[in-house]
Amino acid sequence: xxxxxGLAQYRSNAAAPLPEKPCPQPARYWLxxxxxxxxxxxxxLGGQRYGTEPLRRLLAAPAGQPQAYLRQQLAxxxxxxxxxxxxxxxxxxxxxxxxxxxxxxRPEELLALGDxxxxxxxFRRYTPGCR
Amino acid sequence: MTxxxxxxxxxxxxxxxxxxxxxxxxxxxxDTALTQARTLHRQGxxxxxxAVLEVAERRAPGNAExxxxxxxxxxxxYLLEGxxxxxxxxxxxxxxxxxxxxxxxFYAASLGQALLLxxxxxxxxxxxxxxxxxxxxxxxYLWGMGRAKEGQGDLRAARAFFRRALEVRExxxxxxxxxxxxxxx
Numbered sequence: 001x002x003x004x005x006g007l008a009q010y011r012s013n014a015a016a017p018l019p020e021k022p023c024p025q026p027a028r029y030w031l032x033x034x035x036x037x038x039x040x041x042x043x044x045l046g047g048q049r050y051g052t053e054p055l056r057r058l059l060a061a062p063a064g065q066p067q068a069y070l071r072q073q074l075a076x077x078x079x080x081x082x083x084x085x086x087x088x089x090x091x092x093x094x095x096x097x098x099x100x101x102x103x104x105x106r107p108e109e110l111l112a113l114g115d116x117x118x119x120x121x122x123f124r125r126y127t128p129g130c131r
Numbered sequence: 132m133t134x135x136x137x138x139x140x141x142x143x144x145x146x147x148x149x150x151x152x153x154x155x156x157x158x159x160x161x162d163t164a165l166t167q168a169r170t171l172h173r174q175g176x177x178x179x180x181x182a183v184l185e186v187a188e189r190r191a192p193g194n195a196e197x198x199x200x201x202x203x204x205x206x207x208x209y210l211l212e213g214x215x216x217x218x219x220x221x222x223x224x225x226x227x228x229x230x231x232x233x234x235x236x237f238y239a240a241s242l243g244q245a246l247l248l249x250x251x252x253x254x255x256x257x258x259x260x261x262x263x264x265x266x267x268x269x270x271x272y273l274w275g276m277g278r279a280k281e282g283q284g285d286l287r288a289a290r291a292f293f294r295r296a297l298e299v300r301e302x303x304x305x306x307x308x309x310x311x312x313x314x315x316x
Contacts, residue, residue, distance in 0.1 A: 095210060098213070
């Protein structure tokens with residue numbers, strides 16, 4: 001019974017806490033990280049599949065145009081998700097970005113969605129433990 | 132105290148002890164499985180992580196954390212690969228988690244978010260409504276409810292929910308959606 005009691009209490013005092021999920025990372029982080037250490041070898045962005053090299057070029061390119069900016073932010077968000085970062089706060093935005101890249105959208109819509117993704121990856125607004 | 136009473140108490144104590152031991156052992160196994168699954172996911176081995184969770188769910192069918200974690204893994208797979216089967220699997224896992232934990236609004240809200248992605252807007256509204264009853268000023272739930280209304284074609288109600296979410300806190304995700312459906316950003 002003592003053993004039972006001890007094990008029942010382990011959550012509150014003895015056991016190590018569950019490992020936290022990794023923090024989301026911005027485009028620059030993924031660009032500087034060796035692609036061999038990326039969690040995936042390919043990514044689907046707006047219905048188009050990218051291998052490691054095209055992804056690196058995408059992350060390195062100046063994102064002056066709204067669509068390029070959104071594509072870059074989506075790549076960073078998806079790489080973060082693949083590495084185990086918390087998905088629930090950004091799932092709807094990621095799905096919306098994928099859809100938006102496949103249709104005609106106004107530049108301000110593309111920019112607004114890119115900002116939302118950047119808030120997740122770079123500013124970590126939705127993962128309080130990572131700030 | 133007479134000896135039959137003492138014997139009865141002793142037997143009850145032993146039975147209670149074993150019951151306690153079993154509960155603690157199941158909780159320990161579930162936590163170990165979650166730790167293992169998160170580590171495997173970090174390594175990009177989502178399939179293996181799901182297999183670990185599946186085994187743990189069979190051993191501890193009353194634990195809501197395990198299907199919640201599995202639901203997230205399937206959700207990420209859907210977001211990365213776009214396979215509808217992964218989204219359906221995610222919904223099944225979230226439904227199970229929400230059935231097991233009816234107290235925390237987060238479980239119902241997670242189900243609602245996955246249902247939104249599957250464009251099952253009526254069911255999403257019901258799940259998010261449950262979450263909102265538990266936490267009426269939660270930005271995530273208000274935002275989700277706005278998306279459910281948008282999916283049902285009720286843009287006026289959608290805008291109202293997005294605005295209520297923005298009253299809780301400024302948020303670029305909600306701003307982007309409000310802009311998209313023609314609300315004043």
